Amino acid sequence: MARPALPPARPHWAYFLDVDGTLIEFADTPGGVHVDDALLGLVARLHHACGGALALVSGRTLADLEHRLGSVRIPLAGQHGLERRDAAGRCHTHATPPVAKRELRRRLDAVVARHPGLLLEDKGLTLALHYRQAPALAAWLHRLLASWVAEVDDLQLQKGKRVLEIKPAGFDKGSAIAEFMAEAPFQNRVPVFIGDDVTDEHGFARVNLLGGHSIKVGAGRTAARYRLTDVAAVRGWLAGALQVPGEIT
Numbered sequence: 001m002a003r004p005a006l007p008p009a010r011p012h013w014a015y016f017l018d019v020d021g022t023l024i025e026f027a028d029t030p031g032g033v034h035v036d037d038a039l040l041g042l043v044a045r046l047h048h049a050c051g052g053a054l055a056l057v058s059g060r061t062l063a064d065l066e067h068r069l070g071s072v073r074i075p076l077a078g079q080h081g082l083e084r085r086d087a088a089g090r091c092h093t094h095a096t097p098p099v100a101k102r103e104l105r106r107r108l109d110a111v112v113a114r115h116p117g118l119l120l121e122d123k124g125l126t127l128a129l130h131y132r133q134a135p136a137l138a139a140w141l142h143r144l145l146a147s148w149v150a151e152v153d154d155l156q157l158q159k160g161k162r163v164l165e166i167k168p169a170g171f172d173k174g175s176a177i178a179e180f181m182a183e184a185p186f187q188n189r190v191p192v193f194i195g196d197d198v199t200d201e202h203g204f205a206r207v208n209l210l211g212g213h214s215i216k217v218g219a220g221r222t223a224a225r226y227r228l229t230d231v232a233a234v235r236g237w238l239a240g241a242l243q244v245p246g247e248i249t
Helices: 037-049 062-069 098-114 135-149 173-181 198-209 231-243
Strands: 014-017 054-057 076-078 083-085 091-093 119-122 127-130 155-160 163-168 191-195 213-217 226-228
Touching: 014 173, 037 054, 037 231, 054 173, 062 076, 062 083, 076 173, 083 173, 098 119, 098 127, 098 135, 135 155, 135 163, 155 198, 173 191, 173 198, 191 198, 198 213, 213 231, 226 231
Parallel strands: 014 054, 014 191, 054 076, 191 213, 213 226
Antiparallel strands: 076 083, 083 091, 119 127, 127 163, 155 163
16 A cells, blocks of 8 residues: 655644654764764754754764754753653653663673674663674574563663664653653644654654654655655755744644
C-alpha cells in the first residue's frame, strides 16, 4: 500500500527532530560529525517561527548537543529520553544503577581491548558500543550484550545503526516526546517527529498515538506514516515551514 503524501510543514505544529542521520550525515565516529552553519540557522529560525515548539530528541548527551549547537538554545532530549532540558531550561534525568554500570563498563572495556574497530562511548547515563568499523562482530555482540543486560533488572539493550546501547528500561524517544507534549509551548499542538533509525520507532509510535506526523528518513520497515529520502530532503521540508504565514499557537 502506498504511503500518503507528506503535507507541507506548518509553523503551528510541534517539532521533534532526531540528529544523526536526520539533520546531519553519519560519520565513522560520534565525534566526527559536522554541524554546519546552514543547519544551525535553520534550527534557530524554525524554533522562532513555531513559537519555541521545537526540540532535538537524540541519542547524544545533552552536553554534546549543547556543544554542537553553540549559541542556539532550544529544548533538548538526550540519551534516548534519559535526560531532558525543557523549554523553561529545567533539566530532568533518569540514571543507570551505578554498581551495574561500573561492572558493565569493565566488561565492555575488556571486549574493546580485544577487538580493534570497536568504540565504547560512556555517555554517563548509558554505555554505547559502536561497531561501525567492525561490522562482522555484529551478531556476536548482540548476543553477548543481550545476555549481560538480562542479568540486571530494569536495564534494556537499545539497538541502533551499528551501535548497541545499554540503558535504563522504560525511557525512550517516545517517552521524551510525551513529556514535552505535556508542557508549554508544545501542548495542544500537532506533534511531528522525524528520525531515521530503529531507536526512533518509539517516537513514531508515540506521535501516531497523538494523531501527529511521523516521518522516517530513508529506507527500512517502520511505523512512521511518511518518508523523506535523506538529510537534504529533511532540511528542505522543514524550511517550508518558514515560508508559511500562520498564527503561533
